[in-house]
Amino acid sequence: MNVTTVFKKTVLMLMLLIVSTVIYAHGERNQEPFLRMKTLQWYDVKWSVKNEATIKVNDELILEGKVHFFSRWPQVINKPDTIFLANATPGPVFIREESYMNEVPMIQSTGVEVGEVYDFRVKLKARIPGRHHVHPMINVESAGGLVGPGIWVNVEGDADDFVYSVETRTGQTIENLGTYATGNVYKWHAIWAAIAAFWLIWWIRRPLLIQRYLLVKDGQWGKLITLTDKKMGATLMVVIIGLLIYANSITREAYEYTIPLQGGRAVVDVVPNSDKGLITVKNKRAEYYLPGRTVTIDAEITNNHNLPIRIGEFTSANLRFINKALPYAVAGLDEGYPEELVAGASLGIDDDTSIMPGETKRVLIDATDVAWEIERLSSLLNDPDSSYGGLLFFYDSNGKRIIKEVYGQILPTFKK
Numbered sequence: 213m214n215v216t217t218v219f220k221k222t223v224l225m226l227m228l229l230i231v232s233t234v235i236y237a238h239g240e241r242n243q244e245p246f247l248r249m250k251t252l253q254w255y256d257v258k259w260s261v262k263n264e265a266t267i268k269v270n271d272e273l274i275l276e277g278k279v280h281f282f283s284r285w286p287q288v289i290n291k292p293d294t295i296f297l298a299n300a301t302p303g304p305v306f307i308r309e310e311s312y313m314n315e316v317p318m319i320q321s322t323g324v325e326v327g328e329v330y331d332f333r334v335k336l337k338a339r340i341p342g343r344h345h346v347h348p349m350i351n352v353e354s355a356g357g358l359v360g361p362g363i364w365v366n367v368e369g370d371a372d373d374f375v376y377s378v379e380t381r382t383g384q385t386i387e388n389l390g391t392y393a394t395g396n397v398y399k400w401h402a403i404w405a406a407i408a409a410f411w412l413i414w415w416i417r418r419p420l421l422i423q424r425y426l427l428v429k430d431g432q433w434g435k436l437i438t439l440t441d442k443k444m445g446a447t448l449m450v451v452i453i454g455l456l457i458y459a460n461s462i463t464r465e466a467y468e469y470t471i472p473l474q475g476g477r478a479v480v481d482v483v484p485n486s487d488k489g490l491i492t493v494k495n496k497r498a499e500y501y502l503p504g505r506t507v508t509i510d511a512e513i514t515n516n517h518n519l520p521i522r523i524g525e526f527t528s529a530n531l532r533f534i535n536k537a538l539p540y541a542v543a544g545l546d547e548g549y550p551e552e553l554v555a556g557a558s559l560g561i562d563d564d565t566s567i568m569p570g571e572t573k574r575v576l577i578d579a580t581d582v583a584w585e586i587e588r589l590s591s592l593l594n595d596p597d598s599s600y601g602g603l604l605f606f607y608d609s610n611g612k613r614i615i616k617e618v619y620g621q622i623l624p625t626f627k628k
């Protein structure tokens with residue numbers, strides 16, 4: 213091998229390495245920070261299997277939890293008036309069997325209110341083997357897919373073994389939707405393709421461009437389109453319309469009841485939240501200290517609750533910063549939540565003593581983790597609108613969790 217070949221191979225290897233790290237996740241980090249911090253706040257997300265679990269083709273997987281629609285919804289995208297609950301996976305590697313928001317089936321789109329929390333539940337079934345990153349996702353009209361936290365699931369087996377059986381409203385059991393009536397699909401495609409091919413050949417079998425151009429130039433229409441052509445055209449018209457009528461009648465006979473695809477929207481009611489007024493949080497100042505990967509929030513917190521409260525967690529863009537000094541907060545971190553989304557260090561609070569009923573306290577909250585950088589949230593400094601949003605989880609002395617939004621402008625700093 214000469215030097216050039218070695219060089220070329222090295223470059224190729226490096227490129228492959230770069231490409232493979234890019235496709236390692238599937239793009240959730242590419243969304244602008246404001247889209248991830250100020251739209252959806254997912255929490256209590258649970259998967260029915262553990263991160264890195266191995267399941268088989270046809271096995272089911274349930275994602276469920278809560279999603280909070282941020283009240284300071286970004287102005288540049290539509291309000292979540294039309295949304296659709298889905299799942300983010302690399303392609304149709306799972307099928308979605310069921311999905312619900314606040315127990316309402318989410319076969320159709322719906323609209324939600326900002327500042328409110330909704331329960332979601334998505335039931336998937338493994339279809340294609342591989343190692344897949346599985347997230348809940350909500351598609352918002354004009355904003356695209358906004359994804360929740362994801363875990364890795366390994367699917368083993370053979371894609372050909374995938375079976376999706378359903379029972380129709382008339383009680384008929386369809387053994388496998390994946391292959392249901394595909395014979396008909398092939399047959400009808402073949403029939404129409406044959407007619408199309410015949411019609412094409414009918415015309416192109418004759419001399420084409422130059423001769424016909426000359427006939428057009430001379431205005432010899434009778435030679436361009438002969439009487440036989442016209443007869444053939446008329447015959448085909450009769451055959452095609454006849455075929456359509458016939459196909460329609462045998463379809464109606466075979467499937468007595470057909471329901472059109474539903475274009476309406478589902479309605480999901482808001483579950484009243486009586487905790488809303490219990491605590492108020494005012495952002496006084498917020499900074500992102502770049503070299504330290506720390507977001508510092510200077511907040512004024514008022515406790516209108518009848519029990520003392522403490523700050524347990526700050527969460528934004530699926531990242532979680534837990535106050536490890538508070539057992540309720542530590543217990544609130546569900547087992548199986550992706551580790552890379554949980555800060556290693558505790559949430560820093562300059563005065564972590566309880567905020568008493570009626571008390572207003574000014575606290576400095578530090579959320580430090582390299583994840584700000586890995587998750588590319590540090591690029592919020594390049595946004596023309598440098599603002600942040602997140603949720604603060606408070607716990608009262610009985611362990612009851614009260615969740616409040618926190619938001620404001622954020623300034624970059626380069627020195628502590």
Ligand SMILES: [Cu+2]
Pocket residue numbers: 237238239240345346347362
């Ligand atoms: Cu992913």
